[in-house]
Amino acid sequence: METDEPAEAWLEAANGQDWPLGANCSLGRSPSNTIVLGDRKVSRRHAVIHRQNVNEYWLVDLGSANGSYVNDARVSLPGRLKNGDVMRLGDFSFVFHQTNALEEADTETNSMMSSMTIVEVKGINCWMLLTDIVNSTKLSSEHDPADWALMVGTWAGRCRQIIELHGGVINKYLGDGFLAIWPAKPRQVDHVASALQALFEIQKDVPNFRVAVHKGQVFSGGGRTLGEDSLSGMELVMLFRMEKLTGSLGKRFLCSEPAFEALHERLDLVPAGLREVPDFADDEARAFFQLREEMDD
Numbered sequence: 001m002e003t004d005e006p007a008e009a010w011l012e013a014a015n016g017q018d019w020p021l022g023a024n025c026s027l028g029r030s031p032s033n034t035i036v037l038g039d040r041k042v043s044r045r046h047a048v049i050h051r052q053n054v055n056e057y058w059l060v061d062l063g064s065a066n067g068s069y070v071n072d073a074r075v076s077l078p079g080r081l082k083n084g085d086v087m088r089l090g091d092f093s094f095v096f097h098q099t100n101a102l103e104e105a106d107t108e109t110n111s112m113m114s115s116m117t118i119v120e121v122k123g124i125n126c127w128m129l130l131t132d133i134v135n136s137t138k139l140s141s142e143h144d145p146a147d148w149a150l151m152v153g154t155w156a157g158r159c160r161q162i163i164e165l166h167g168g169v170i171n172k173y174l175g176d177g178f179l180a181i182w183p184a185k186p187r188q189v190d191h192v193a194s195a196l197q198a199l200f201e202i203q204k205d206v207p208n209f210r211v212a213v214h215k216g217q218v219f220s221g222g223g224r225t226l227g228e229d230s231l232s233g234m235e236l237v238m239l240f241r242m243e244k245l246t247g248s249l250g251k252r253f254l255c256s257e258p259a260f261e262a263l264h265e266r267l268d269l270v271p272a273g274l275r276e277v278p279d280f281a282d283d284e285a286r287a288f289f290q291l292r293e294e295m296d297d
Helices: 108-115 136-142 145-165 188-202 234-248 257-263
Strands: 009-013 018-020 024-028 047-052 056-061 068-070 073-075 086-089 092-098 124-133 169-173 178-183 209-220 253-256 269-275 286-291
Touching: 056 068, 124 136, 124 145, 124 188, 124 234, 136 145, 145 169, 145 178, 145 188, 178 188, 188 209, 188 257, 209 234, 209 257, 234 253, 253 257, 257 286
Parallel strands: 209 253
Antiparallel strands: 009 018, 009 092, 024 047, 047 056, 068 073, 068 086, 086 092, 124 178, 124 209, 169 178, 253 286, 269 286
8 A cells, every 4th residue: 555645554564564554444355455364264354444533543343253353352343443552363463553643641541531432432222132052062062073163153154144234243252152233223123123034044054043132221341442241231131131031931032122112013023921031130020022933832
């Protein structure tokens, strides 16, 4: 990449090569990327660095299979880069340099504030989707480890493609499942419903998996980015308890009342009854909804 003026920000590769950063810099295995990374561990379109405002550079992982890392922490949602950050994609590492970075006071508070992502400043109203492979422990013991890893990896890749195609992002992989989110924007329910319908189709294949969907507010965990283990809040706790309830009821899908209110015109859902949420702080029974085709005889 060529420029007539000294770059205000650039990436320094491990071999000493510098890559000046413009408004957008894509990284991945495909030859169409700004920085082409010839490594099978790198996705074809792995990540992009986007310049925002005057001197803010944000790393956006594009749902890569093996993730993007900043200072050894995996990131799944956009995170602002700071001068000196070490970024790793597959076996490639880069140091982010910025000459016009704002001077920061040497205090813990200012350091935290300067590196916060947008969503850390406030809570996010979002859609949350959680999956879990049914009987994964038993299944893994019945397969050769390499075959099982390939099966799960192929399944996760298919799910990731569905989530990304319909505007969502996988926030965290759980070994035998994943957490995906969508910001609760206008008309986002159409994307969520389409993603669910596509997931229902591959539920007919191996491995069998459950899906739980909820809608509510979550918060960042106080780190620099919204990568793994960075979202928190009681609504997220509710989602994980819902997934356990889905399993105990023997269902392949369950959604909460807030999710039902938006989804019922797009999916054929019926009440699954009032249920107490296992281990949840509130003892009040909650209303849940299932697919009509899963109704008990």
